[in-house]
Amino acid sequence: MRLPPTRRPRASRRALLGVAGLAGFLAVWQSVPALGLIDPQYLPYVTDVLARLSEQLVDLAFWRRLGSTMTSWAIGLTVATIAAVGLGTVVGLVPFLRRATHTMVEFLRPIPSVALIPLAVLMFGIQRQAALVIIVYASFWQVFVQVIYGVADVDTVARDTALSFGLRRWERWTHLVLPTTLPYLLTGLRLAAAVALILAVTAEMVIGNPGLGRMIELSRSAGDAVGLYALVVVTGLLGLAVNLVFRFVERRTLSWHESVRGERAL
Amino acid sequence: MTAYPGRTVTPPRRRAVGHRTAAGMLHALGLPVLLLVLWGLVATRTTSRFFPDPVTIADAFVDTWIGPAFVEDVLPSLARLGLGVAASIVLGVAAGTVIGLTPWLRELLEPLLEFLRAVPPPVLIPVMMILLGITDTMKVVVIVSGAVWPILLNTIEGVRGIDSVLTQTARSFRVTWWERLWFLVLPAASPRIMAGVRQALSVALILMVISEMFASSAGLGYRIAYFQRNYLIAEMWSGILLLGGVGVLLAVVFGLVERRVLRWYHGIREVNRA
Numbered sequence: 001m002r003l004p005p006t007r008r009p010r011a012s013r014r015a016l017l018g019v020a021g022l023a024g025f026l027a028v029w030q031s032v033p034a035l036g037l038i039d040p041q042y043l044p045y046v047t048d049v050l051a052r053l054s055e056q057l058v059d060l061a062f063w064r065r066l067g068s069t070m071t072s073w074a075i076g077l078t079v080a081t082i083a084a085v086g087l088g089t090v091v092g093l094v095p096f097l098r099r100a101t102h103t104m105v106e107f108l109r110p111i112p113s114v115a116l117i118p119l120a121v122l123m124f125g126i127q128r129q130a131a132l133v134i135i136v137y138a139s140f141w142q143v144f145v146q147v148i149y150g151v152a153d154v155d156t157v158a159r160d161t162a163l164s165f166g167l168r169r170w171e172r173w174t175h176l177v178l179p180t181t182l183p184y185l186l187t188g189l190r191l192a193a194a195v196a197l198i199l200a201v202t203a204e205m206v207i208g209n210p211g212l213g214r215m216i217e218l219s220r221s222a223g224d225a226v227g228l229y230a231l232v233v234v235t236g237l238l239g240l241a242v243n244l245v246f247r248f249v250e251r252r253t254l255s256w257h258e259s260v261r262g263e264r265a266l
Numbered sequence: 267m268t269a270y271p272g273r274t275v276t277p278p279r280r281r282a283v284g285h286r287t288a289a290g291m292l293h294a295l296g297l298p299v300l301l302l303v304l305w306g307l308v309a310t311r312t313t314s315r316f317f318p319d320p321v322t323i324a325d326a327f328v329d330t331w332i333g334p335a336f337v338e339d340v341l342p343s344l345a346r347l348g349l350g351v352a353a354s355i356v357l358g359v360a361a362g363t364v365i366g367l368t369p370w371l372r373e374l375l376e377p378l379l380e381f382l383r384a385v386p387p388p389v390l391i392p393v394m395m396i397l398l399g400i401t402d403t404m405k406v407v408v409i410v411s412g413a414v415w416p417i418l419l420n421t422i423e424g425v426r427g428i429d430s431v432l433t434q435t436a437r438s439f440r441v442t443w444w445e446r447l448w449f450l451v452l453p454a455a456s457p458r459i460m461a462g463v464r465q466a467l468s469v470a471l472i473l474m475v476i477s478e479m480f481a482s483s484a485g486l487g488y489r490i491a492y493f494q495r496n497y498l499i500a501e502m503w504s505g506i507l508l509l510g511g512v513g514v515l516l517a518v519v520f521g522l523v524e525r526r527v528l529r530w531y532h533g534i535r536e537v538n539r540a
Contacts, residue, residue, distance in 0.1 A: 017370065018377040025378050042396050099293040104301070110513030112471045114487075115506045117479070118494030122316050122502075198386040202472075205388060206479055213389075220392035228396065232389050239384030 044226045052230040066234070069211035072128055073200040076135030077193055084140050084192075085185065088147025093177075098148065109145070113138035113199060117206055131203035131211075138199045139192035143185070150184025151177060183257055190246040197242050201235055212238075318500045327504035335489070343486040344512070346402065347474045350409025354466055358414045359459060362421025363451060372422065383419060387412025387469055388476050400481040405474070412473045416465035424458030425451055457531050460524050467516050475509065486512075 026046050033040040056062040091097045113134050120133040154176055162172050204213025212231060219228040302320050309319035318326075331340065365371050390411050398404035428451065436446050452459075478487030490505035525532070 014373045014376075017373040021374040021376070021378045022381075024374075038397070100297050103294045104297050106517070107298070107510070107514055110468070110517040111506075111510035112468065112475055112513055114472050114475045114479075115490065115509035115513075118490050118502050119316070119506065122494060122497075122499070194384075198388065201386045202388040202476060205391075206476060216389060216392055220395060225396055228392055232385060232393060235389050236381055236385035239386055240381055243380075243384055 041225060044229055048226050049229045049233065052226050053233060056230060056234070065210065065212050065215055066238075068128075068209075069200050069204065069213065070238075072131050072135060072203070072209075072211065073193075073196050075128075076132050076200065077139055077196045079132070080136045080139040080192060080196070081143050081189060083136075084143035084188070085147055088144045089151055089181075092148040092151030098152070105141075105145070109141045114202065114206070117203065120203075121207055126208050128209055130207050131200060131209050134203050135196050135199045139196040142192040142195055143188040146184040146188030146191075147181060150181035153184070154180045183254055186246075186250045186253060190243070190250060193242050193246050194239065197235075197239055316499055318503060322500045323503045323507065326498075326500035327507060330489075330501050330504050331508055339485055339489050340508070342402075342484065343474055343478065346405050346485075347409065347470055350406045350474070351413060351463075351467065351470050353406070353410045354413040354417055354470070355463060357410065358417030358462065358466070359421050359452075362418045362459075363425055363447070363455070365418075366422040366425025366455070367451070372426070379415070379419060379422075383415040387473055391473070391477050391480055395481055404481070405477045408477045409470045409473045413466040413470040416469065417459065417462040420458045420462030420465075421455055424455030427458070428454045453530075457528055460528060464520060464524075467520055468513075471509075471513055471516065 029043075029046040032038050033043050033045055091101055116134055116137055117130075120130040124130040124133070158176060159172075162176050167175065200211070201213040201216075203209065204211040205217045206213075208214055208217070212235060216228060216231045216235075219225075219231060305317075306319045306321070309317050365375060387408075391408050394404045394408045394411065398407060432450060432454065436450050441450070474485075475487035475490075478485035479491045482488040486505065486509060490502055490509070493499075493502035493505060
């Protein structure tokens with residue numbers, strides 16, 4: 001096999017270039033305030049931001065805020081997923097329901113979830129529940145739409161074959177509907193996880209329930225630019241972690257599926 | 267993208283005549299009307315002040331938004347949104363094409379872009395407020411800084427995924443660089459680019475609202491937050507309704523543009539399916 005020797009240098013070259021790209025970005029960031037292009041008061045030195053970041057890592061209050069944000073994220077995502085899978089399966093399997101709900105879905109889905117922030121605040125005040133309304137609303141649609149498409153995507157030949165082989169209802173579910181829907185569901189879940197994190201942080205910024213988002217807003221109003229940038233970096237890392245975890249889960253769960261197997265063969 | 271597999275095979279509507287149209291209308295409007303009636307019934311019974319009935323909201327909608335408020339609050343918001351989206355598309359497609367066509371550049375920037383994309387866009391509002399102050403420019407820059415990533419990354423992927431046979435054919439026919447860009451690269455990447463624009467639109471709308479809720483004394487987002495703080499419940503609902511309307515309108519306009527731009531693509535997919 002010739003593959004391994006050609007592959008390894010390319011992979012290491014990629015990693016090296018990627019690290020160089022990150023280092024270049026940090027260098028540019030450092031030099032902009034150093035050269036006086038932007039006042040360090042508005043764009044602090046990257047070294048200061050990283051120093052603050054490492055300070056935060058040993059600060060219990062920081063971890064509590066992070067935990068608070070991630071708790072909202074997890075609860076919101078779970079509730080939205082369960083609701084979306086349940087409703088999506090029913091709506092997707094019954095053609096009448098699909099037709100009847102189509103207009104409603106097409107109208108409700110594009111409503112930006114942040115438009116509901118005032119309503120959520122009125123209903124629940126400055127609490128986690130208000131944030132959850134926003135998070136659940138936004139991530140629900142991501143999963144719901146994918147599940148509807150997935151459930152409806154069952155191959156007609158496979159379905160007829162299953163019927164003529166006399167598969168029972170339960171067997172048709174596990175052997176037919178579930179494997180067809182799973183790729184759609186996981187795509188929806190990955191999108192929903194990212195959206196839920198965005199809205200968890202946003203809700204904290206706008207509503208003011210405790211968490212990273214509120215801390216960002218407080219740093220800004222206190223004029224603490226270093227703290228603000230450090231927290232922005234933290235949210236970026238969180239987003240990255242969420243993306244990577246869900247992508248990993250997707251690849252693992254769908255290792256049998258064409259889309260993943262095809263990639264590996266290349 | 268397999269995200270919307272059902273879209274491409276919508277049957278032609280021309281044949282839907284007579285009672286099929288009636289049935290279609292019933293299906294389309296049945297549930298919304300039912301829900302509205304239900305809402306009205308519940309709203310008149312309940313003691314909660316937060317859910318006024320639909321008629322009150324409709325009245326508030328007419329009083330609030332039809333008139334000077336439309337020119338003062340709605341139009342500037344929409345202008346910023348349009349400007350931000352347009353700038354994101356130009357920036358994202360231009361940079362994405364360059365990065366996608368240059369392998370070493372792509373490898374250099376990949377981890378960085380992954381990180382920048384993962385930053386929740388609304389977090390950039392305080393950053394931009396510090397850097398640019400509370401101005402209209404800042405709001406447009408905020409929209410661009412959030413909406414550009416889906417377009418950029420999708421363009422990179424789209425440009426990268428061009429069939430190598432096509433590229434080599436173009437090269438052996440000595441097609442010039444510009445022609446190759448215009449007739450091969452951009453059309454081939456356009457399905458992915460449009461998928462990116464679709465994501466960017468919803469991000470842009472969110473950022474428009476939040477940047478106004480945060481740092482503004484005018485605009486749609488500001489108005490809605492103002493109504494909420496002053497317990498003008500029906501007015502607040504009318505604002506939510508208007509925002510929803512803007513979202514739906516954007517989706518419809520995008521759908522039309524997409525169908526026009528990707529007509530050839532949907533055609534090919536339908537042929538392949540049959």
